[in-house]
Amino acid sequence: MSDAELVVRSTRVITPEGTRAAAVAVAGGKITAVLPYDAQVPSGARFEDFGDDVLLPGLVDTHVHVNDPGRTHWEGFWTATRAAAAGGITTLIDMPLNSLPPTTTVDNLRTKQQVAAEKAHMDVGFWGGALPDNVKDLRPLHDAGVFGFKAFLSPSGVDEFPHLDQDQLALSLAEIAGFDGLLIVHAEDPHHLEAAPQQGGPKYADFLASRPRDAEDTAIAGLIAQAKRLNARVHVLHLSSSDALPLIAAAKAEGVRITVETCPHYLTLTAEEVPDGASEFKCCPPIRESANQDLLWQALADGTIDCVVTDHSPSTADLKTDDFATAWGGISGLQLSLAAVWTEARKRGHDLADVVRWMSSSTAELAGLAQKGAIEAGRDADFAVLAPDETFTVDPAALQHRNRVTAYAGKTLSGVVKSTWLRGERIVLDGEFTDPKGQLLTRTP
Numbered sequence: 001m002s003d004a005e006l007v008v009r010s011t012r013v014i015t016p017e018g019t020r021a022a023a024v025a026v027a028g029g030k031i032t033a034v035l036p037y038d039a040q041v042p043s044g045a046r047f048e049d050f051g052d053d054v055l056l057p058g059l060v061d062t063h064v065h066v067n068d069p070g071r072t073h074w075e076g077f078w079t080a081t082r083a084a085a086a087g088g089i090t091t092l093i094d095m096p097l098n099s100l101p102p103t104t105t106v107d108n109l110r111t112k113q114q115v116a117a118e119k120a121h122m123d124v125g126f127w128g129g130a131l132p133d134n135v136k137d138l139r140p141l142h143d144a145g146v147f148g149f150k151a152f153l154s155p156s157g158v159d160e161f162p163h164l165d166q167d168q169l170a171l172s173l174a175e176i177a178g179f180d181g182l183l184i185v186h187a188e189d190p191h192h193l194e195a196a197p198q199q200g201g202p203k204y205a206d207f208l209a210s211r212p213r214d215a216e217d218t219a220i221a222g223l224i225a226q227a228k229r230l231n232a233r234v235h236v237l238h239l240s241s242s243d244a245l246p247l248i249a250a251a252k253a254e255g256v257r258i259t260v261e262t263c264p265h266y267l268t269l270t271a272e273e274v275p276d277g278a279s280e281f282k283c284c285p286p287i288r289e290s291a292n293q294d295l296l297w298q299a300l301a302d303g304t305i306d307c308v309v310t311d312h313s314p315s316t317a318d319l320k321t322d323d324f325a326t327a328w329g330g331i332s333g334l335q336l337s338l339a340a341v342w343t344e345a346r347k348r349g350h351d352l353a354d355v356v357r358w359m360s361s362s363t364a365e366l367a368g369l370a371q372k373g374a375i376e377a378g379r380d381a382d383f384a385v386l387a388p389d390e391t392f393t394v395d396p397a398a399l400q401h402r403n404r405v406t407a408y409a410g411k412t413l414s415g416v417v418k419s420t421w422l423r424g425e426r427i428v429l430d431g432e433f434t435d436p437k438g439q440l441l442t443r444t445p
């Protein structure tokens with residue numbers, strides 16, 4: 001403690017051993033000790049007392065589409081990382097698509113890293129992309145530090161990122177398994193999508209029918225079979241269909257190396273409440289019925305679903321037309337993810353330690369970020385300070401992401417982020433930001 005440069009304390013610190021009153025000592029951007037609440041602060045150390053506000057590890061969001069460079073008018077590193085920081089996130093991992101170039105070669109990764117380095121308000125890492133024609137690029141990307149590879153099993157929404165058919169999936173996964181990498185998958189089966197009624201238009205019920213659960217269930221079953229055959233590590237992105245949960249639970253029980261995420265919008269919004277024409281609610285797979293949502297919560301509670309990430313995937317407002325078939329699919333949730341999940345979690349009897357496990361510890365573990373995701377000695381001093389009982393009404397004008405379209409407009413949420421800290425430096429206080437202090441992250445070899 002004597003070398004501490006900063007001591008922060010709260011009556012409620014969420015640690016891996018439980019929530020308790022504690023003082024956290026920080027030096028060189030790292031947590032050096034978690035001490036009793038009334039530990040003496042060394043002279044010369046800065047001291048912050050958060051009172052009864054909760055001190056939690058900064059969230060690690062492993063599913064963000066930043067779109068920079070190339071579609072920076074949709075979202076960029078400057079705006080995305082400010083929105084994330086305002087929401088208590090301190091680490092994000094960027095998806096390989098919707099930027100131009102996509103992160104599918106080492107050269108493209110370097111371009112992305114250069115752009116991010118100057119604008120990132122928090123630590124930023126990258127997923128690579130697995131395309132039909134870039135199998136030879138996968139190992140070099142792995143060696144260059146991407147955290148894993150994203151693949152689509154159905155059309156991605158952008159031409160430059162084509163999806164894999166089953167043979168191509170087998171080839172890519174075999175290559176990735178060869179260096180024990182991780183494949184993260186948008187799992188909807190294209191044949192089931194094609195067979196579904198494609199009505200188009202403004203009715204949400206028609207859109208929901210066009211992306212049926214069995215498209216997800218079939219794709220996930222196929223992925224499990226491949227993972228098992230190759231003993232490969234796979235991760236199911238943005239699970240929406242609760243019908244796939246028994247398959248996943250059985251695969252996990254059998255030792256298949258599979259993890260699963262879901263998103264705040266599947267956990268807090270329901271198909272029943274989406275107004276017709278409101279394409280700010282459009283994402284793929286879609287937000288489903290409230291009975292489906294109940295089962296997703298149950299799966300989080302029992303560990304079938306491992307983590308919760310935003311899948312923040314914005315576009316310009318003009319692409320959010322009132323025709324669900326052609327409107328851009330993606331929900332902008334970065335700044336609101338913690339409050340949205342916490343608001344629903346507490347109603348369902350969960351505590352903040354559960355939310356931290358889903359949104360910080362498990363995601364850090366997914367990416368192999370041993371320095372993130374917990375308040376304990378040796379980890380980075382990344383914190384969010386949360387007033388869990390304070391409420392606010394979502395005003396799109398108060399959001400930091402570039403295009404202030406949100407499915408949460410007008411909702412009253414619990415949990416106000418008072419400040420966010422990155423490696424011992426406060427990066428947001430009451431909506432005021434410091435200059436960007438983020439670092440580029442690469443996979444730990």
Ligand SMILES: [Zn+2]
Binds near residue numbers: 063311313
């Ligand atoms: Zn996504």
